[in-house]
Amino acid sequence: MAKKKSLVSKILLIILFFLLILFTVWTLFPIIWIFITSFKPESELFRLPLKILPEKITLVNYFEINKYIPYFRFFFNSLIVSTSAAVLSVFSSMLSGYSLARFFFKGKNTIKFSLLITQMFPVLLLIVPLMILLRKLHLIDNLFSLIFIYTAFTIPFGTILFEGLFLGIPAEIEECAMVDGCSRFGALMRITVPIMIPGVAACFSFAFIGAWSELFAGIMFLNSQEKFTLPIGLFMLIGKYEVLWGALSAGIVMSMIPILIMFFYAQKYIVSGLTAGAVKG
Amino acid sequence: MYAEAFIASACGRVMMKIKKKYQPYMYFIPAFLFMGIFLIYPLFSQFIIAFQHYQPFKSMEIYFSFVNFKKMLTDEVLWLSIKNTLIWVGFSLLFQFPLGLGVAFLLNKKIKGRSFFRTIFVVPWAISPFLIGLIFAWLYHGRVGIINDVLLKLSLIKEPIAFLADKNIALASIIVANIWFGIPFFAVILLAAMQSIPDEVYEAASMDGANQVDKFFGITVPMIKPAMVNTLLLRTIWIFNFGEIIYVMTGGGPAHHTEILSTYIMYVAYYESNYGYAAAIAVMISIFLLGYSIFMLRLLRSGEKHG
Numbered sequence: 001m002a003k004k005k006s007l008v009s010k011i012l013l014i015i016l017f018f019l020l021i022l023f024t025v026w027t028l029f030p031i032i033w034i035f036i037t038s039f040k041p042e043s044e045l046f047r048l049p050l051k052i053l054p055e056k057i058t059l060v061n062y063f064e065i066n067k068y069i070p071y072f073r074f075f076f077n078s079l080i081v082s083t084s085a086a087v088l089s090v091f092s093s094m095l096s097g098y099s100l101a102r103f104f105f106k107g108k109n110t111i112k113f114s115l116l117i118t119q120m121f122p123v124l125l126l127i128v129p130l131m132i133l134l135r136k137l138h139l140i141d142n143l144f145s146l147i148f149i150y151t152a153f154t155i156p157f158g159t160i161l162f163e164g165l166f167l168g169i170p171a172e173i174e175e176c177a178m179v180d181g182c183s184r185f186g187a188l189m190r191i192t193v194p195i196m197i198p199g200v201a202a203c204f205s206f207a208f209i210g211a212w213s214e215l216f217a218g219i220m221f222l223n224s225q226e227k228f229t230l231p232i233g234l235f236m237l238i239g240k241y242e243v244l245w246g247a248l249s250a251g252i253v254m255s256m257i258p259i260l261i262m263f264f265y266a267q268k269y270i271v272s273g274l275t276a277g278a279v280k281g
Numbered sequence: 282m283y284a285e286a287f288i289a290s291a292c293g294r295v296m297m298k299i300k301k302k303y304q305p306y307m308y309f310i311p312a313f314l315f316m317g318i319f320l321i322y323p324l325f326s327q328f329i330i331a332f333q334h335y336q337p338f339k340s341m342e343i344y345f346s347f348v349n350f351k352k353m354l355t356d357e358v359l360w361l362s363i364k365n366t367l368i369w370v371g372f373s374l375l376f377q378f379p380l381g382l383g384v385a386f387l388l389n390k391k392i393k394g395r396s397f398f399r400t401i402f403v404v405p406w407a408i409s410p411f412l413i414g415l416i417f418a419w420l421y422h423g424r425v426g427i428i429n430d431v432l433l434k435l436s437l438i439k440e441p442i443a444f445l446a447d448k449n450i451a452l453a454s455i456i457v458a459n460i461w462f463g464i465p466f467f468a469v470i471l472l473a474a475m476q477s478i479p480d481e482v483y484e485a486a487s488m489d490g491a492n493q494v495d496k497f498f499g500i501t502v503p504m505i506k507p508a509m510v511n512t513l514l515l516r517t518i519w520i521f522n523f524g525e526i527i528y529v530m531t532g533g534g535p536a537h538h539t540e541i542l543s544t545y546i547m548y549v550a551y552y553e554s555n556y557g558y559a560a561a562i563a564v565m566i567s568i569f570l571l572g573y574s575i576f577m578l579r580l581l582r583s584g585e586k587h588g
Binding site for chain 1: 304305306308309310311312314315316318319320321322323324326327330384387388390392398400401402403404405406407408409410411412413415416417418419420422424425427430434461464465518519522524525528529543546547550551556559560563566567570571574575578
């Protein structure tokens with residue numbers, strides 16, 4: 001009896017592994033394929049029948065992309081915009097998350113509710129009023145417009161994430177510092193924040209990835225090419241030419257690198273931040 | 282001298298009181314500055330713009346009319362977009378949810394390398410939607426795409442398929458890309474919910490002679506039901522607004538056959554420069570989503586009270 005059961009469970013385990021590996025292939029395949037593509041010379045890309053692996057590995061796509069678009073300029077612009085937006089977003093949501101976690105005050109529930117609601121609005125839905133607002137502020141074709149917008153749109157999630165992080169740290173340690181003559185703000189900055197550096201980094205990554213990935217606001221609010229961010233640059237490459245897939249694949253691979261690094265670092269926190277809301281309700 | 286000290290300390294106390302009262306709000310100043318100007322103000326000003334015939338580069342005539350909303354009734358592309366949005370949301374969820382649940386179920390088994398698989402499965406999350414659009418556009422390439430190649434080699438088709446240019450299958454092709462993108466989201470959140478179920482519950486069920494299937498439908502499903510409902514509702518809103526992947530792959534074409542409401546806003550605002558109309562469409566979506574999310578939060582709150 002016991003033997004029979006173990007045989008059944010062994011077969012089940014094999015099926016389980018098989019399914020998991022199948023799903024791994026399905027998940028990784030598109031990414032691996034674009035990676036392989038980026039090392040193939042243009043002649044191999046369009047030659048039938050297709051070969052899975054490149055006959056000749058080449059880096060030419062990585063150098064050539066600069067011929068068609070100022071890739072590194074765009075990369076740099078995206079880096080500036082995303083980093084600034086992430087820093088501003090972390091700063092703002094840390095303070096508001098702190099307030100939500102440590103104080104009881106009138107309107108707290110209203111604020112939390114509004115945060116949940118605003119979190120559901122993507123930039124795209126507000127593209128027209130933002131356009132008109134930016135015209136009034138003379139911020140059209142200015143990278144600051146993107147920085148401010150991305151900051152504003154990542155604050156709701158950041159605040160919710162930070163509230164959770166602060167709730168996980170006992171208020172007593174701040175109170176001790178305050179008894180010793182530290183101001184509340186000083187206690188926050190000197191005692192609490194250093195403890196939760198990983199959480200801060202996670203929030204930073206979340207805002208950074210969000211800003212790095214945004215396409216519509218960039219298309220709408222920037223006009224001059226030297227200010228374009230990476231998404232617009234790669235998007236241009238599709239529309240402008242008979243799509244240069246070799247160069248484009250190299251561009252795709254390079255633009256994935258920063259966000260993949262950040263994501264793997266912050267994965268645990270982002271996932272738990274998102275699941276905490278969904279699982280507990 | 283005592284009087285002075287008394288007054289000073291009284292003043293100090295009043296100041297302290299004011300400070301204490303307003304302190305919680307002061308921490309919101311930076312967040313409120315950014316969100317107030319770039320999120321909340323636009324959210325409200327949109328309602329006004331929607332009632333104006335707003336065209337850029339002209340002095341704005343301030344008048345109130347329903348011209349934009351009237352246009353909606355006769356705009357065939359809008360109705361096509363609404364239909365496409367429903368198909369887009371419906372079919373994406375129809376596959377993402379059960380597959381995500383299945384993956385979560387597999388990952389919930391105690392097996393070797395579980396955290397490795399989990400890490401692999403969340404990779405799509407990290408990649409920007411516009412990059413996913415580009416990657417899938419390459420997979421779907423009408424001549425040298427790998428999908429066409431595999432189908433040809435398996436002799437399932439005779440001619441390569443123009444996945445993104447054929448109006449009958451373009452939307453379906455993009456939905457497949459979206460399914461790929463969305464499964465990990467469900468998988469990870471449902472897995473977290475499954476892991477919050479104590480082992481004792483399963484052990485007790487085993488003692489009563491329950492088999493795997495009984496346990497899944499008798500314990501797992503009911504216990505993760507709140508998380509399932511919650512995730513489904515949240516995800517609906519998200520997919521509803523998720524236009525990047527479509528915009529990159531087909532730009533809403535061919536002939537608006539893959540246009541969903543969010544890409545149509547971009548089309549009206551960017552290519553037609555009809556800001557008033559784009560705002561009106563956005564207002565309709567906002568009202569719909571706002572009503573939907575309030576309903577959803579109510580539903581979840583009432584569920585909490587019972588639970």
